[in-house]
Amino acid sequence: ETGVTQSPTHLIKTRGQQVTLRCSSQSGHNTVSWYQQALGQGPQFIFQYYREEENGRGNFPPRFSGLQFPNYSSELNVNALELDDSALYLCASSRDNEETQYFGPGTRLLVL
Amino acid sequence: QKEVEQDPGPLSVPEGAIVSLNCTYSNSAFQYFMWYRQYSRKGPELLMYTYSSGNKEDGRFTAQVDKSSKYISLFIRDSQPSDSATYLCAMNRGRNTGFQKLVFGTGTRLLVSP
Numbered sequence: 001e002t003g004v005t006q007s008p009t010h011l012i013k014t015r016g017q018q019v020t021l022r023c024s025s026q027s028g029h030n031t032v033s034w035y036q037q038a039l040g041q042g043p044q045f046i047f048q049y050y051r052e053e054e055n056g057r058g059n060f061p062p063r064f065s066g067l068q069f070p071n072y073s074s075e076l077n078v079n080a081l082e083l084d085d086s087a088l089y090l091c092a093s094s095r096d097n098e099e100t101q102y103f104g105p106g107t108r109l110l111v112l
Numbered sequence: 113q114k115e116v117e118q119d120p121g122p123l124s125v126p127e128g129a130i131v132s133l134n135c136t137y138s139n140s141a142f143q144y145f146m147w148y149r150q151y152s153r154k155g156p157e158l159l160m161y162t163y164s165s166g167n168k169e170d171g172r173f174t175a176q177v178d179k180s181s182k183y184i185s186l187f188i189r190d191s192q193p194s195d196s197a198t199y200l201c202a203m204n205r206g207r208n209t210g211f212q213k214l215v216f217g218t219g220t221r222l223l224v225s226p
Contacts, residue, residue, distance in 0.1 A: 033214070040120070042218050043156070043214070048211050055211045099163075100158060
């Protein structure tokens with residue numbers, strides 16, 4: 001069984017740029033959630049996608065947006081990058097009848 | 113006040129010790145409780161999952177939930193240097209409330225010395 005994969009592993013951007021992060025969910029999982037983890041903090045919920053629709057969002061501005069594709073993979077897009085966006089971005093997948101979420105290795109984003 | 117409080121540590125113990133990790137929370141609507149282990153620069157790995165109050169054991173790990181006190185614990189028996197990592201508690205209200213949103217503690221950094 002293939003686990004959650006994310007790409008790229010690392011990324012460096014400058015303030016004001018845009019970035020796209022990608023996630024492939026675990027086999028059999030149809031729900032994808034994205035989290036932001038700042039250094040020394042626990043992950044913070046950004047949003048969740050189910051059946052290609054956003055069905056829940058945390059306290060993040062609209063410049064954070066996403067997509068889910070028919071194969072349940074997902075993208076996280078961040079526009080107008082700010083220095084505070086520097087963090088580890090985690091993708092987690094789950095089945096629609098289970099509460100447990102399984103995380104990928106994350107993408108480490110540095111905004112200069 | 114944060115919804116989930118967790119002592120960041122670090123917690124240093126000798127090999128073989130029993131480790132107790134704890135979280136408190138304020139939202140009584142939380143029904144599902146999880147513990148994740150996160151090694152440096154890696155994604156969180158699910159260790160234990162518990163629904164509502166009670167105990168659950170898996171090998172050297174035991175998870176306890178006391179909903180009346182809004183307090184959860186993870187015990188690690190016979191701790192090993194390979195257990196050195198950050199342990200994150202997480203909880204949610206349940207998918208039947210609309211969507212899954214895991215709320216995490218800040219994580220406790222555990223160091224097990226040989």
